Amino acid sequence: MIALGLSCAVFALGLYGVLSRRDLIGVLVSVELMLGAGGILLAAAGAASGATSGAVQSIALMVLLLAAAEAAVGLSLLLALHRRSGRTRVDELSEVSG
Amino acid sequence: MSAQTAGLGVAIALVALGAVGAVLLREVMRVLISLGVFLFGVAAVYAYLGYPFLAVAQVFVYVGGVLVLMVFAVMTARRDRSERPAFVSRHDVGSAAIAAGTGAMLFLGLRPLFQDAGFARSSAVSDLAQELLGPRLLAFEAGGVLLLAALIAVAAALRGGEDR
Numbered sequence: 001m002i003a004l005g006l007s008c009a010v011f012a013l014g015l016y017g018v019l020s021r022r023d024l025i026g027v028l029v030s031v032e033l034m035l036g037a038g039g040i041l042l043a044a045a046g047a048a049s050g051a052t053s054g055a056v057q058s059i060a061l062m063v064l065l066l067a068a069a070e071a072a073v074g075l076s077l078l079l080a081l082h083r084r085s086g087r088t089r090v091d092e093l094s095e096v097s098g
Numbered sequence: 099m100s101a102q103t104a105g106l107g108v109a110i111a112l113v114a115l116g117a118v119g120a121v122l123l124r125e126v127m128r129v130l131i132s133l134g135v136f137l138f139g140v141a142a143v144y145a146y147l148g149y150p151f152l153a154v155a156q157v158f159v160y161v162g163g164v165l166v167l168m169v170f171a172v173m174t175a176r177r178d179r180s181e182r183p184a185f186v187s188r189h190d191v192g193s194a195a196i197a198a199g200t201g202a203m204l205f206l207g208l209r210p211l212f213q214d215a216g217f218a219r220s221s222a223v224s225d226l227a228q229e230l231l232g233p234r235l236l237a238f239e240a241g242g243v244l245l246l247a248a249l250i251a252v253a254a255a256l257r258g259g260e261d262r
Binding site for chain 2: 013065
């Protein structure tokens with residue numbers, strides 16, 4: 001139950017960061033918080049349900065892998081945006097708005 | 099207080115402090131340090147729940163990889179303006195209300211699944227190997243293909259071009 005409360009609180013904090021931050025690095029960090037909360041929830045649910053350790057760890061590893069790929073692609077897009085326009089704030093990026 | 103309870107308290111404190119700092123601090127290097135504290139805390143929670151391999155992978159992949167990548171990105175794309183403080187606009191208050199409502203809804207919805215506190219039945223790494231090379235082999239290989247695709251996407255996004 002403690003792990004559930006912790007992961008829900010961290011998920012909510014991450015969601016607040018995604019909604020309120022203007023800086024792309026801040027948004028990416030907030031997304032990482034949400035993924036971390038999901039990882040805690042997954043591990044705690046696996047432990048509480050009595051699932052095998054191998055099953056829980058393999059699924060959590062997949063989440064870890066997805067998060068690493070997301071961070072790499074997100075940061076490369078940030079660098080590409082910075083090289084192209086010199087801006088990294090989401091409210092200043094309007095090239096695709098038509 | 100037992101050592102296990104103290105360890106859990108430290109892990110929860112690391113997670114909570116790191117998460118709050120990562121969201122509410124505005125100076126970007128402090129945000130990244132807070133993210134590092136949060137990630138170490140998550141690894142400690144994994145270890146407490148009985149998943150030591152996951153804890154080590156978390157430290158290697160996130161603290162050793164993703165966090166260093168973020169620091170490098172910040173050093174390359176240096177910000178010229180600091181963010182405004184938190185909770186100064188109606189948009190921030192609305193965001194906080196949406197986030198709190200979502201968190202509460204998740205907690206209330208998932209609470210029936212967590213009636214019994216539990217720990218992993220076994221922490222042997224051989225269980226993980228059997229799982230990854232057995233029933234989840236396809237997902238394991240698909241994960242490798244996904245990482246390769248991400249690598250190609252990064253190279254394509256950063257290919258050519260001069261710094262502005």
